[in-house]
Amino acid sequence: MVNQSGRINPSGASLMIKPVGAACNLDCTYCYYLPTHDVYGDRAHRMHDVILEEIFRTILPEYEDHVSICWQGGEPTLAGIEFYEKAMGWQEKYKRPGQVIENLLQTNGTLLDDEWGAFLSKNRFLVGLSCDGPPHLHDKYRYTVKGDASSDKVLRGLDVLKKHGVEYNILCVLNDVNVKHPELVYNYVTKLGSRYVQFIPAIEWEDTKEDYVQGHAAADVGLKKISPSAVEYGQFLCKAFDMWNTHHRTHLSIQLFDVMLNQYLFSRSTLCINSNACHNQLTIEYDGSVYGCDHYVNHRWQLGHVSDRDWRHKKVDDTGMVALTVSAGDEPDEDWYEGLDRDVFETFAKRKLDLPEKDCGRCEYQRFCYGGCPKHRPRRGEVTEKTVLCEGYKLFFEHAMPTLEKIATHYRHYGELPATEAEIERQKQVKSGVIRPGQKVKPNELCPCGSGMKFKKCCKN
Structure with missing residues (x-):
């Protein structure tokens, strides 16, 4: 969160x-x-x-x-x-x-009502709401104990948060199904009205009950079917990054992208997965x-x-x-x-850096991932092996690093994030007369910048 x-x-x-x-x-x-x-x-x-x-x-x-x-x-x-x-x-x-x-x-938002909304608002809670994309994707793996779909209840809970003015963010778990639809998932969750979004990969192992309770994992334990592949995860991040960078970077926080900016700017991670312990x-x-x-x-x-x-x-x-x-x-x-x-x-803390020299020792991206979460390594980090998401991380880092470095350089010089491509295009349209300076746009109209989002969710902010 x-x-x-x-x-x-x-x-x-x-x-x-x-x-x-x-x-x-x-x-x-x-x-x-x-x-x-x-x-x-x-x-x-x-x-x-x-x-x-x-x-x-x-x-x-x-x-x-x-x-x-x-x-x-x-x-x-x-x-x-x-x-x-x-x-x-x-x-x-x-x-x-x-x-x-x-x-x-x-x-999960399904139990939120007006009483909860009033309490959360009064005490200034920040609420993390779980949503895995449009209903047909969200309901694939997120259902009630009776086996019923949960997406409609989640959206009702979201309405409660909005009604009571509760600040919220969206946590989206990427599985083997929704990870294949980056544009659809990204557009859906970013239009839910939050300024903060997380994309978390569902990396789960086929542990036995006894192994889990005792904190050990057998050598032959594999990933559950619901886990996304490393390449699929990397491809999702690349597509989401491009959409974020083009339209939303200055007013929408995507956790992993902001974490990497912090690493560029301050040489430290604000997320345990990307830190050294x-x-x-x-x-x-x-x-x-x-x-x-x-x-x-x-x-x-x-x-x-x-x-x-x-x-x-x-x-x-x-x-x-x-x-x-x-x-x-x-x-x-x-x-x-x-x-x-x-x-x-x-x-426990030092296990994070128990990494294989042949894979991680000379890796140019090690300072950005430090091997990822130990849970994402074979046998939950009990053996010295790289994360199962390694190829996905490399795919994303190679794609995003040049842009992130430019953003970080701009921030160092000017103390603010540079304008997005959509914002620059809007400025050009104003100068060319396509959009009049001071032109009023209604909140629910499409934003003139061309993002495809409603004005209230885009440049109005």
């Missing part, structure tokens, strides 16, 4: 919270988080109030001046509005003077257990537990996880954050 606090050179700390674990009202085929059900068993997955308060009581005094709290699932709205009202209260109670807290909610975002599960990444929620990579610094030596429950060790009125440990397993954390 995009953190919009600063499109160029953003700063601050982030924390991901899973208030209902993997619980969800949808049953998406490619869901990367559903297997965590096997880690936790069949217990009711909902965060205890004591855990919720303890997170903010201990984290906020230690974190930076700007903190992003990302609420994810599963489907985080299943926790209910009352849960989040308590969270807002504890944030206010424990934050430092001058500390800014930004709340982000990643949702996995260390950017702690993830706290509903029961208080802490991990370094929500793609590695299993016994092997647990770092600690919110309610108890001595979590490794406590009796675990029948699911193998540490049970809740504090209750309302108790005084929890003062420094559970300091009690995180630093050895596991260091090992």
